[in-house]
Amino acid sequence: xxxxxxxxxxxxxxxxxxxxxxxxxxxxxxxxxxxxxxIRTPIFEQTELFARGVGDTTDIVQKEMYxxxxxxxxxxxxxxxxxxxxxxxFVENKMHGWADQPAKLYYIGPMFRYERPQSxxxxxxxxxxxxxxxxADPAIDAEVIGLAYDFYRELGLTNLKLVINSLGDTQSRTKxxxxxxxxxxxxxEEFCVDCQSRLEKNPLRILDCKVDSEHExxxxxxxxxxxxxxxxxxxxxxxxKFLDDMExxxxxxxxxxxxxxxxxxxxFEIMIDGEGFGAITTLTGGGRxxxxxxxxxxxxxxxxxxxxxxxxxxxxxxxxxxxxxxTSGLDAYLVTMGDEAKQVAPKLLHQLRKQxxxxxxxxxxxxxxxxxxxxxxxxxxxxxxxxxxELNQNSVMVKTMASGEQELVPLDNLVQKIKx
Ligand code: HAM
Numbered sequence: 229x230x231x232x233x234x235x236x237x238x239x240x241x242x243x244x245x246x247x248x249x250x251x252x253x254x255x256x257x258x259x260x261x262x263x264x265x266x267i268r269t270p271i272f273e274q275t276e277l278f279a280r281g282v283g284d285t286t287d288i289v290q291k292e293m294y295x296x297x298x299x300x301x302x303x304x305x306x307x308x309x310x311x312x313x314x315x316x317x318f319v320e321n322k323m324h325g326w327a328d329q330p331a332k333l334y335y336i337g338p339m340f341r342y343e344r345p346q347s348x349x350x351x352x353x354x355x356x357x358x359x360x361x362x363x364a365d366p367a368i369d370a371e372v373i374g375l376a377y378d379f380y381r382e383l384g385l386t387n388l389k390l391v392i393n394s395l396g397d398t399q400s401r402t403k404x405x406x407x408x409x410x411x412x413x414x415x416x417e418e419f420c421v422d423c424q425s426r427l428e429k430n431p432l433r434i435l436d437c438k439v440d441s442e443h444e445x446x447x448x449x450x451x452x453x454x455x456x457x458x459x460x461x462x463x464x465x466x467x468x469k470f471l472d473d474m475e476x477x478x479x480x481x482x483x484x485x486x487x488x489x490x491x492x493x494x495x496f497e498i499m500i501d502g503e504g505f506g507a508i509t510t511l512t513g514g515g516r517x518x519x520x521x522x523x524x525x526x527x528x529x530x531x532x533x534x535x536x537x538x539x540x541x542x543x544x545x546x547x548x549x550x551x552x553x554x555t556s557g558l559d560a561y562l563v564t565m566g567d568e569a570k571q572v573a574p575k576l577l578h579q580l581r582k583q584x585x586x587x588x589x590x591x592x593x594x595x596x597x598x599x600x601x602x603x604x605x606x607x608x609x610x611x612x613x614x615x616x617x618e619l620n621q622n623s624v625m626v627k628t629m630a631s632g633e634q635e636l637v638p639l640d641n642l643v644q645k646i647k648x
Contacts, residue, residue: 397492
């Protein structure tokens with residue numbers, strides 16, 4: 229039997245994992261600067277959390293969840309996104325009682341969706357997500373959007389397009405919902421079965437349908453922006469003003485509705501233009517979710533956040549030819565000659581590592597020449613040659629790889645020599 233990796237997943241091999249580590253570190257650093265703190269929640273949760281949180285008319289909940297029963301008969305689901313879990317944790321741990329509000333949290337971790345795999349669409353992917361809960365200040369919307377935007381810009385990406393929209397507050401949405409039902413109802417049988425069932429449950433979802441996207445009623449559908457009440461208009465214009473002040477360019481697109489149910493007021497996506505990126509151009513999605521904490525059993529608490537996948541980010545970096553400053557290499561490689569030197573090697577390597585040096589040696593009983601080649605392949609700055617002569621003199625022959633120079637260095641001075 230030949231085992232194969234599951235469809236829509238990938239192995240990240242060492243050459244790639246260096247790039248992953250680099251962008252993960254960037255994410256940690258950036259979130260720290262914005263004063264967001266890391267939260268780690270389980271990979272699986274009660275299924276009901278996502279059905280309620282993400283919304284049971286969404287594609288995610290209807291078609292894409294990895295749901296299973298555990299041995300105790302509980303229905304569990306591999307998390308398809310991180311917001312519902314973060315909000316669950318917020319409620320469970322009573323973070324609304326924290327002295328500092330909003331609670332500013334972020335996470336980096338794998339998410340699972342049973343989607344049709346293609347480039348940029350995986351069944352297991354890693355999201356960086358940011359959630360701020362407890363503040364209804366439009367400044368925090370701008371902060372969250374700014375954080376996502378800065379992340380891409382600091383990594384050197386260009387041709388980014390930030391698209392924003394307002395989905396309005398409950399009152400605005402109720403009016404818009406009625407208008408959508410009236411608009412689609414007379415010809416709903418021309419739409420796919422999913423849309424037909426969405427009509428009464430969640431007509432906004434119809435606008436996001438991939439099957440019916442070309443239908444003439446789509447482009448003439450009532451725009452949410454025409455149904456925003458005074459409060460929603462004021463809120464949206466404040467978010468825009470803050471983005472202007474921060475010199476972040478954006479376009480307003482009234483058709484942006486997002487694929488999850490919990491949004492209201494601000495919704496946004498960051499897309500990327502340009503060749504080499506294929507059909508999938510959305511790098512980040514997010515928005516405000518003022519009703520979600522309550523929906524999940526907590527006190528009325530506003531929230532906003534976003535998530536982006538590191539897979540799509542890496543694709544974008546590659547498409548734009550951006551090299552990340554990742555290096556691999558050793559400070560030193562220990563080449564041993566003869567049995568006695570071999571016996572001393574583990575202790576010497578251990579001492580050097582304890583001093584903070586990145587070192588390796590031979591475990592394959594290679595000849596000296598082959599050991600030298602290994603040192604070269606592994607980008608060692610120095611080769612430390614240890615044979616009988618060196619042992620007798622309590623020293624090591626140190627070869628500087630860049631210049632080819634060799635020098636006999638007493639063991640006591642070795643660390644200093646390498647560090648210099
Ligand atoms: P989402 O739009 O479903 O939102 O996903 C956010 C991002 O995750 C996408 O823009 C994309 O970068 C990435 N993504 C989604 N599905 C896949 C996939 N199958 N393969 C690779 N990347 C993918 C959310 O998940 C919300 N929780 C975002 C949010 C946080 N809203 C508020 N707070």
